[in-house]
Amino acid sequence: MGMVLLAALTLALAVFALTQRRLLWGVIGVGAHSLALAGVYLFLAAPDVALTQAAVGFGLVTFIYLLALRRTGKLTVAAVETPHLLHQENERVAGLEWEILSRFGNQLHRDVEVMWVPRAEIPALLRAGDADIGAGALFPREGEALLLSRPILPTRIVTVRCGPGPVGAVAGDRGQDFLPPGSTLYEDHAALAHALRRGEVGGAVADLLHVRQWVLSGEVRPRETTDVEEAAFRLAVAPTEEDVLRALDAFLAELEETGELAQLVRRYMG
Amino acid sequence: MKALAAVALVGLMVLLALGVSGVFPRPAVPSGEDIAAEWGAKNVVAAIILGVRLWDTLFEILVYAMTMVGVKLGLRLLRWERPLPPVAETPLLRRSADLLLGPIVVFALYVAVSGHLGPGGGFPAGAILGTALLLLALAKGVERLSAEIHEPTLEWAEYGAIAAVLAVAGALLLLGRRGSAYLIAANLLIALEVGIGAWVVLHRFASSRGEV
Amino acid sequence: MEGLAAVALAIALVGVGFWTLIVRRNLIWKLLGLNVGASGAILFLVALAHRPGARPPIVGLGPGPSADPLPHALVLTAIVIDFATLALALVYVIFLTEHRHTQDVRRLERDEERGWPQP
Numbered sequence: 074m075g076m077v078l079l080a081a082l083t084l085a086l087a088v089f090a091l092t093q094r095r096l097l098w099g100v101i102g103v104g105a106h107s108l109a110l111a112g113v114y115l116f117l118a119a120p121d122v123a124l125t126q127a128a129v130g131f132g133l134v135t136f137i138y139l140l141a142l143r144r145t146g147k148l149t150v151a152a153v154e155t156p157h158l159l160h161q162e163n164e165r166v167a168g169l170e171w172e173i174l175s176r177f178g179n180q181l182h183r184d185v186e187v188m189w190v191p192r193a194e195i196p197a198l199l200r201a202g203d204a205d206i207g208a209g210a211l212f213p214r215e216g217e218a219l220l221l222s223r224p225i226l227p228t229r230i231v232t233v234r235c236g237p238g239p240v241g242a243v244a245g246d247r248g249q250d251f252l253p254p255g256s257t258l259y260e261d262h263a264a265l266a267h268a269l270r271r272g273e274v275g276g277a278v279a280d281l282l283h284v285r286q287w288v289l290s291g292e293v294r295p296r297e298t299t300d301v302e303e304a305a306f307r308l309a310v311a312p313t314e315e316d317v318l319r320a321l322d323a324f325l326a327e328l329e330e331t332g333e334l335a336q337l338v339r340r341y342m343g
Numbered sequence: 344m345k346a347l348a349a350v351a352l353v354g355l356m357v358l359l360a361l362g363v364s365g366v367f368p369r370p371a372v373p374s375g376e377d378i379a380a381e382w383g384a385k386n387v388v389a390a391i392i393l394g395v396r397l398w399d400t401l402f403e404i405l406v407y408a409m410t411m412v413g414v415k416l417g418l419r420l421l422r423w424e425r426p427l428p429p430v431a432e433t434p435l436l437r438r439s440a441d442l443l444l445g446p447i448v449v450f451a452l453y454v455a456v457s458g459h460l461g462p463g464g465g466f467p468a469g470a471i472l473g474t475a476l477l478l479l480a481l482a483k484g485v486e487r488l489s490a491e492i493h494e495p496t497l498e499w500a501e502y503g504a505i506a507a508v509l510a511v512a513g514a515l516l517l518l519g520r521r522g523s524a525y526l527i528a529a530n531l532l533i534a535l536e537v538g539i540g541a542w543v544v545l546h547r548f549a550s551s552r553g554e555v
Numbered sequence: 556m557e558g559l560a561a562v563a564l565a566i567a568l569v570g571v572g573f574w575t576l577i578v579r580r581n582l583i584w585k586l587l588g589l590n591v592g593a594s595g596a597i598l599f600l601v602a603l604a605h606r607p608g609a610r611p612p613i614v615g616l617g618p619g620p621s622a623d624p625l626p627h628a629l630v631l632t633a634i635v636i637d638f639a640t641l642a643l644a645l646v647y648v649i650f651l652t653e654h655r656h657t658q659d660v661r662r663l664e665r666d667e668e669r670g671w672p673q674p
Binding site for chain 3: 076077080083084087088090091096099100103106107110113114116117118119120121122125126129130133134137138141142186188189190
Binding site for chain 2: 562565566569570573574577578599602603611612613614615621624625627628629631632634635636638639640642643645646647649650
């Protein structure tokens with residue numbers, strides 16, 4: 074009977090560990106599962122195996138996962154790749170927001186790690202605690218329940234018309250709010266520009282930064298551009314990390330006061 | 344994709360269930376008492392690991408040592424941009440490490456030495472030893488400890504432990520000696536090898552900012 | 556009774572572990588799933604060694620059948636090797652994260668299709 078209960082506990086711990094969202098909880102759960110499994114080995118008349126499983130599975134394996142994670146010393150940024158703001162250049166990350174984030178990480182003594190994701194996934198990642206900061210041409214939308222920093226750079230949301238047909242946008246972007254329901258949505262801006270060029274959609278709602286990029290690279294030839302909304306690029310912070318938001322806002326205010334922000338904007342935006 | 348994965352999983356589970364159903368016959372094995380008496384042990388598992396299946400164990404140790412070398416080389420290839428800020432020292436952790444270290448090491452030695460009489464043996468003893476050293480590293484700070492321990496010595500100790508295990512095995516095979524003294528020596532050497540290997544890996548992970 | 560419960564637990568652990576290994580997109584989650592699956596496989600071997608009412612395979616613990624010591628001996632080294640290979644796998648994951656800035660397999664595959672950024 075005790076054996077059956079212990080087996081059930083072992084399985085429950087394994088399922089608990091593997092259904093978590095946070096890696097830290099997963100690692101701790103797998104450690105506890107190893108310890109319960111050692112008890113199961115005792116019931117199976119295998120004391121040698123039980124001792125080894127307890128020492129290795131609970132001690133060494135948990136330690137090595139925790140050392141590899143080191144989540145406390147790290148700031149995880151879930152980002153959309155955006156030219157000028159945050160993008161991968163060869164093997165390095167570069168851009169205005171990266172400059173700000175890496176300086177901010179330096180100030181907090183935390184390393185900054187970027188995780189590239191589609192725009193639509195950022196709110197879920199922040200809410201689940203898988204990322205601390207969301208970045209990359211981020212605009213607030215209703216119902217996302219994210220903490221937002223001070224504006225970094227003012228911009229505009231515009232509608233670009235290239236031909237007849239429906240208007241598209243990037244899934245999860247602010248532009249989606251201005252489309253009628255059931256419109257075509259794309260995973261990222263590159264896919265949207267591609268669709269625009271091939272004529273799958275006749276127009277797009279996007280921010281001025283991306284539109285300028287499309288026009289300059291000759292990818293898209295707009296026939297007509299109309300303003301939709303004044304907006305600003307911001308950084309999003311996970312709802313549980315209010316102290317990070319306060320520190321970030323203070324840091325941005327300081328950059329603005331000393332004029333460094335203006336310098337950075339000139340350097341990266343031309 | 345998910346449907347395919349589900350089908351594969353069900354197939355695997357059916358295969359495992361078939362394994363226990365008794366369809367496949369079990370090979371005949373000499374009785375545990377005979378093996379234990381032959382090798383001068385009370386723990387049959389120890390007699391099998393260090394006696395009957397010695398080659399298996401030796402090559403497992405070799406795999407372990409090679410993996411450790413792989414980890415060391417792999418982490419050495421990584422370039423880190425910025426050194427980690429120093430970790431704040433906590434008196435509580437330090438005191439408890441001072442208190443616990445001795446008993447843990449003694450327990451590890453006990454587990455290794457009594458491995459042929461009761462539950463235990465070289466592998467769990469080595470794991471306990473590695474955990475104890477890691478506790479020490481956490482309490483004292485990895486940088487300071489590695490400065491005290493002098494890492495090349497440590498690496499030589501690890502390779503030395505492998506060489507010693509091979510030497511004992513070779514002597515056993517050449518002389519045909521079987522007895523509890525051999526089992527104790529082999530268990531101690533395996534504990535040393537596994538413990539030092541585990542500590543080298545954990546130390547590498549901790550000091551080279553192994554963040555993921 | 557005990558052996559049956561252990562076998563059921565082992566099969567369930569292998570299922571849960573491999574499910575995580577296949578479905579999760581993060582490499583570290585995959586490793587955790589592999590870990591649980593491997594522990595299920597090890598438990599399966601130990602459960603095979605068990606007989607009803609068996610005592611541990613140590614001489615002088617009294618009468619009655621003893622558990623089969625051979626699977627125990629096999630499994631003992633496997634646990635330690637598991638730890639070693641896990642360490643090596645984590646080093647590779649650290650490598651990948653350091654150079655590609657992601658642990659998401661879907662992202663890695665997409666980058667591979669589009670061509671890695673050339674230095």
